[in-house]
Amino acid sequence: MRDYYTITELTREFGISTRTLRFYEDEGLIHPVRRGRTRLFRPADRILIKQILRGKRLGFSIAEIREIIQMYKAPPGEVGQLRTIINKAAEKREELRQKRKDIEDTLAELEQVEEACLGRLAELRVTS
Amino acid sequence: MRDYYTITELTREFGISTRTLRFYEDEGLIHPVRRGRTRLFRPADRILIKQILRGKRLGFSIAEIREIIQMYKAPPGEVGQLRTIINKAAEKREELRQKRKDIEDTLAELEQVEEACLGRLAELRVTS
DNA sequence: AGATACTCTTACGTAAAAGTCAAATAAGTG
DNA sequence: CACTTATTTGACTTTTACGTAAGAGTATCT
Known part of the structure; x- marks a missing residue:
């Protein structure tokens, strides 16, 4: 290092x-x-x-990234602060789970696209 | 509907x-x-x-979204076109898998943040 | 010493993705 | 029918996340 x-x-x-x-x-x-x-x-x-x-x-965004980074290096802090961080972290995690779901959905759709294309290619080979 | x-x-x-x-x-x-x-x-x-x-x-971006949407509604098309679409779809899927990994990593880090905060809260309750 | 390669600050420029505002139509309601 | 609310186009503005260029300093190689 x-x-x-x-x-x-x-x-x-x-x-x-x-x-x-x-x-x-x-x-x-x-x-x-x-x-x-x-x-x-x-x-x-x-x-x-x-x-x-x-x-x-x-x-x-930069602002969101700053928030996330600040959570990582949050100092020990007092009770109120800790609760705030816990809540923010929970919010971000929820957002991330939504993004993950968005990804799964998009992946599934793109797989369908590929299958449709492959199917069509097979058809073309038979037909021609 | x-x-x-x-x-x-x-x-x-x-x-x-x-x-x-x-x-x-x-x-x-x-x-x-x-x-x-x-x-x-x-x-x-x-x-x-x-x-x-x-x-x-x-x-x-809007441009990327346009590309993805166009893949969905791509017409039967000819062989070259179909191959192009298959390749683009594969690229996007790779990108999405990277994003999914980024999400998993960030989720793990945020869970650590929460645990650290909860641990610190427990300490504070004992100490005080 | 000169050339080459990095580095700095300051400042203006730009592309993307809308936000905002104006002026005009259109549509629905008491 | 007057009133309100929704919708349109068009133009200008704003925010974000840098790009780019100027001008100067520093370090290394040859």
Whole structure:
């Protein structure tokens, strides 16, 4: 496990631009340290980037991703805070289950599409 | 099953604006018929709207949703076309499986968050 | 030393997906 | 029929998530 990654190393690993990483920093999603003015990304930042990109793939906005990330690193906190986090996490999980159902439905429909196409291809071979 | 729905009925059912439905029409995703200038939505349009919103929940762009919808209603077509559709469908399915994995991972992490919070709550009750 | 490769900040630009507003029609109701 | 409510088109605006370009600093290679 490396101590530090440069910004370009990470853009190459994840196929994103430097602008994107700086944008995520501006948005408070990551907090690379500095040597002079240059950003140095630690393994923890790298994992955060993975989580951000995963959230993006699922269609979450930056704001939503920030919320999710903040749940991960919520400090011990007091009772009220803990309850709030538990509720938010439950909400997000419900949303994720809905998305999962959406995926299952779409997958099923696409499988039907494929079957229909294969069936039609078979027909064409017989007919021709 | 109703013959026609007005635009407002559908905005209420799906919690979207008229602007949104007109935008989807402009984008060629739906094709409501007209009585005079007024749009009348048929059950088929309603189902399309459901599919569009499902795609949106999964983070697909309008362009991607259009592609998916076009696969559903692809005509018999000739061999080359059929193969193209089969390939596209396979691609989309792969993408969906990735999203499903992302969901599983995020769900697992959020469950950990909840457990950690519950554990901390239990501690607080004992400690106090 | 010069070239090459990274990096920084600042600022303006842009595409997607609607939101908002105006002005005009149309339709349904007491 | 007047009134209200729904609908239309068209145009302008907004938000999000970056892209892009300028101008300057820094580090490494040759």
